[in-house]
Amino acid sequence: MNFLRNKITFLVVLVCCAIHVLAQQSNSKNQLRAPAFPLITIDPNTSAWSYSDNLYDDAVRHWTDKPFPLLGVVKVDGIVYRFLGKEEIELEAIAKMGEHEIWSAKYTVNEPSKDWTQINFTDSDWKTGAAPYGTLDNEPNSRTDWQEPKIWVRREVILNEDLGGKNVYLEFTHDDDAIMYVNGIEVANTGQATGKNRRVKLSEEVVKTLKKGKNILAGYCYNRVANGYFDFGMYTERKNTISFTQTALQKSVDVQATQTHYQFECGPVDLNISFIAPLLLTDLELVSRPVNYLAYEVTSRDGKKHDVQLYLEASSHWALNSPLQESTSSTYKSGNLQYVKTGSKSQEVLAKKGDHIRIDWGYFYMAADANKSKSATGKGTTLREQFLKGQTLQSTANGNQLVLTQNFTVSTKHSDKIMLGYDDIYSIQYFGKNLRPYWNRQDNSTIEKQFQLADKDFAKLKQACDKFDAELWNTAIRVGGYEYAALIALSYRQSIAAHKLVQAPNGDLLWLSKENDSNGSIGTVDVTYPSAPLYLYYNPELAKGLLNHIFYYSASKKWTKPFAAHDIGTYPIGNGQTYGGDMPVEESGNMLILTYAIARMEKNADYAKKHWEVLTTWTDYLVEHGLDPDNQLCTDDFAGHFAHNANLSVKAIVAIGSYGYLAEMLGKTDVSKKYIAIAKDMAAKWKSMAADGDHYRLTFDKEGTWSQKYNLVWDKLLDMNIFDKSIFKTEIDYYLTKQNQYGLPLDNRRTYTKTDWIMWTATLADDMVTFQKFINPVYKFMYETTDRVPMSDWVYTDKPTRAGFKARSVVGGYFIKMLEEKINNQK
Known part of the structure; x- marks a missing residue:
């Protein structure tokens, strides 16, 4: 009887396992x-x-x-x-873009009268310059240096015939916001966004105005933060088979x-x-x-x-x-x-x-x-x-x-x-x-x-x-649910393909990112930081490859400032930083936190030991300047410079704590105690400085503000116990009251967000149900967005359109939830 009972039990278990496997297979398709x-x-x-x-x-x-x-x-x-x-x-050029053929036009950087788009407007007092217009230091295709925030351009196009009845397109590249006009009629308004080679088919009404003789293409562009660029042209269809x-x-x-x-x-x-x-x-x-x-x-x-x-x-x-x-x-x-x-x-x-x-x-x-x-x-x-x-x-x-x-x-x-x-x-x-x-x-x-x-x-x-795809899918389902798994699967190749693997002359592995669709920098530290969870999860050697060039840049004295560089050039040329402004607290904090994350994944601090002198310099800078950061950019540089950034302060404090725990792993007991104590003391001050009733502020000096404190996630993942854990719950509860249809805004100032930071913020939650409340709107955005481009990480939360960026490596940050489980399993 026992044998029969055991056999029946075995068969039941076998059938259940088979059903489970079939269910997994049937649910493994990404919808x-x-x-x-x-x-x-x-x-x-x-x-x-x-x-x-x-x-x-x-x-x-x-x-x-x-x-x-x-x-x-x-x-x-x-x-x-x-x-x-x-x-x-195929298209035939009526007026080529500046990237293909030099063209000149009248332009001004001072706001003109309202009729500036009209054919008969007098622009004799405007300047003349060749397109494209842009910041020459960072946009190598630019021919006319444009450093001011705004530019208005009037391009005269002489036609040999009327274009009525033809299919005509306006193409334009803009960084940032642009409004385009043809013969005084508005044909495109991007809102706050960047775009390259956007193509707009002109309406029949507009095409009817394109008459033989003089016509005017007019464009306005507003460069909100660094790296301005503006170019436009017009094309018609070529008959072909x-x-x-x-x-x-x-x-x-x-x-x-x-x-x-x-x-x-x-x-x-x-x-x-x-x-x-x-x-x-x-x-x-x-x-x-x-x-x-x-x-x-x-x-x-x-x-x-x-x-x-x-x-x-x-x-x-x-x-x-x-x-x-x-x-x-x-x-x-x-x-x-x-x-x-x-x-x-x-x-x-x-x-x-x-x-x-x-x-x-x-x-x-x-x-x-x-x-x-x-x-x-x-x-x-x-x-x-x-x-x-x-x-x-x-x-x-x-x-x-x-x-x-x-x-x-x-x-x-x-x-x-x-x-x-x-x-x-x-x-x-x-x-x-x-x-x-x-x-x-x-x-x-x-x-x-x-x-x-x-x-x-x-x-x-x-x-x-x-096998790999199935294992990743099943792991992501387990830790974050179906919507999370779907986004993880889509993010994997996008992040990897935004990098190039090479070996430095000194033997260092270099896993160099290109900052796609944001400025083209190579090896950008605040792009490395959000993308790192994917590489920490699968291969810490690649995570080191994200950092090695920055350590070398400082240790070689090619970079002499007491904080980490932003980048090492413009892809594929890595001869030194080309970005227009520094991010001292941001980049130093990123390097320190990721170095400690590597140590935790490898269960030793050998990598930190190799770079200890540079890490110490950066840490001491953060001790002096990190608690209440002065006016500067952070990784969300599109939001502009601002001071007293509470989330940036979190990063500095967690980074100082990271240095302390690295010292502990290296047996530097006195150093460890000193810096962990500094970090905890700063965290206590932070709690008081940032408190704003039922949440914590965007900036220490402004009541009634709020922001995602995504940098706190490393305190949780790496068991640092620097910040009071009640802060996590307070923030999560508050964020749930601020969500829009397509996600949680970055802060109180605008409705846009960063999808990678939502993943990090969601990981502060202690249960999957709450985690999914933040993730599901991101899935909804990706499913419904009208912008058909490789995933954007900078999107609006109240409409299915992106604010900018696409195809960037930062979606590797989506793996933060999976990384949390892996770290917990290593304890």
């Missing part, structure tokens, strides 16, 4: 309609996204919004179905940490596509390998035999900063792989730097099994016509398209892959020395070797990615 879906994510230069719900509704785009043309088509029994990308309607009009039927899309999966119906067959970036952070060689996969599986739904041809077309734009640059393309075979390759003719390595600059040195590649694939380069319309007619593809002398095709028959299933990659030759200039990518740091590899490894490793890497 989030992402603002943009990650496709190819290698580094800041090679970063391609789908900005539409269906993969075929729009062109594939770089994170800067510029087209990265990638077309995918299958022909099934002679019928063509487009499943990837869109053939863009679209080859692939019929689309597949998309059935689903699912974003996981390392993969984006699509399912399509193409007539009698099903097509499953997976974009795979095997970014497993414990393997630095793999993180650095510049190759992603487009894997596919075709299944016959009716069990009958079908002839299938797959066509994948890319453009030389993948290797150019501007589509107007000249390029060279070729096809060749190496080993068992067939390649198509493209790059600029000029090959000016590391010659450009800036925020929305795209790479124009090195080479872009597609590769596939040579025995199964054909390749060609040339004019897109010709290659598409050859494919449609069933002809063998023949390369043409002109054109900038690259094509790989594969032909096969399927009666059950057929699967294969195409690989896409980039060889940037040299990745970073680091204090005067050009550094190769980490995968070729010894100058003993080639891009072909990397593709061969990617080809050989595919099966095991696909399995590893499936």
